[in-house]
Amino acid sequence: MTAVQKRILINKIALGFSTLSAIIALAFLFWILGVLAMKGMSALNWNIFIYEGAPPGYEDSGLKHALVGQLILVGMATIIGVPLGILAGTYLSEYGKNSKLAHTIRDISDIMMSAPSIVIGAFVYAIIVMPMGHFSAWAGAIALAIIMIPIILRTTDDMLQLVPGTLREAAFALGAPKYKVIKDVVYRGAKAGILTGVLLGIARVAGETAPLLFTSFNDNFFTTDLNAAMPSLTVTMFNYAISPYEDWQQLGWAAAFILSMFILGLNIMGRLILLAGKRK
């Protein structure tokens, strides 16, 4: 075999391995997605949206409690986290810019984005659940908000920086004070980007289980009391899946399917808004 033939052979083998690994990755992907879709859809029915949790064996059991609880938790986290994240991002992009403080904040929030979420749960347990003496929806929402803030902060920072400086200068030249420039010029220019960041942030926390385990805990019944334990889809899914009862496991898969669709929807919406914003 000549040297050239050998190199061509090695080339083929190496590229073959690379393609093979792509196929392996895809196979697992379809396996998991297939299981999720099949198990989830076969467990879906209207009862799930009508009934709350019931002991195993009951026919009239559903996920209403967890669906509403999830919406409340994520909604509260959004109300707390989004304004703080956007304001902090505004500071970095409009006031802090390249100062040392701004860079430190960017670095720390980058690390926070990948930090273990269960630790946030432990932290919130110590500062809220322990002093209050019981689990609460507030604690869960705050844990989720802490996870959400760095994500929104970073996207807001990036998106605001994309707004051209000349636009700001034009507004300043007309005599507008800085807050007006930010509110009416910068925010307006970066609207689509900020919205995308918010949606991605919500999508990210909606799938979190670990920080809720010992903050909002869980409840098998419908509740809207923010000072009590609050059921969520993720924790319910976890509890039902590790239970030995088949009908609970079924409900767990249904919850998994509904939640994945919700998160996927948020992700797609985020991308579409960004695309639409770019086309303009």
Place this chain on the structure above:
Amino acid sequence: MIDKIFFNFTRFSALLILLIVAWIFVVLFNHSLEAMHTFGLDFITQDEWAPNVGKFGAKAAIIGSVISTFLAMLLAIPVAIGVAIFLSEIAHDKIKSFFGVSVELLAAIPSVIYGMWGLFFFVPILRDTFGGMGIGLLAAGIVLAIMILPFMAAVTRDAMNTTPDILKESAYALGGTQWDVIKDIIIPYAKAGIIGSLILALGRAIGETMAVTFVMGNVHKVPGSILDPTTSIPVTLANEFTEADSSLYFSSLFGLALTLLVMSFVVIAIAKFYFLRKARRA
């Protein structure tokens, strides 16, 4: 006037991040003091975890965390690099966008679902193949590997894509095969970025809770083989936090949380501030 108020609001929010991070460290540290005083270094060198007699040694959990993450990296890195090469050098544009969508899909799935899939579909296979319980380090490593694979492949691909076309074209002009170009041009060029991406994925894997809680077993014993059920820091926290009944128990759990936070902080910081920054500068 309004200007000042607005400025202070934004500055307060930005500083809040630093405050929260510092606060997390302080709170975890304070709450783990009791365990530190009681056990000292034994906390991380002893493996007996017996709440009934008030003994807490985190060695098994720490080792479980390290080995399961290591296994996951061992399995995921070659596949991820293969996928990244496939995506950046081999695949057609259509396949690329199809793959891109698939990665988005996988990223949309909450980690708890990976755990459910692992428990119901993967553990039985392991049980039939290797005997034993099926749950344990190997199962955790594999589920973890699958979970971080999309993220890892995506960031590695991005790192590879930073190689300037002109470098690649020069190598092709000299008669290099595709593999020559990958091995001698792209990988050396993007090395720092690739390593940074891999370590970043490791930082995520080490703190992952839900994907492994199902399949780890939660047994506080240093495992004899990778088929043995064991525990890891996040798994212990998830399983025992609501059961803790003494202040020493709580304190030990907070000690675990602090250990985990420090471990992942260090790993992520190394990835971000050493490798990825170096990659950006190059």
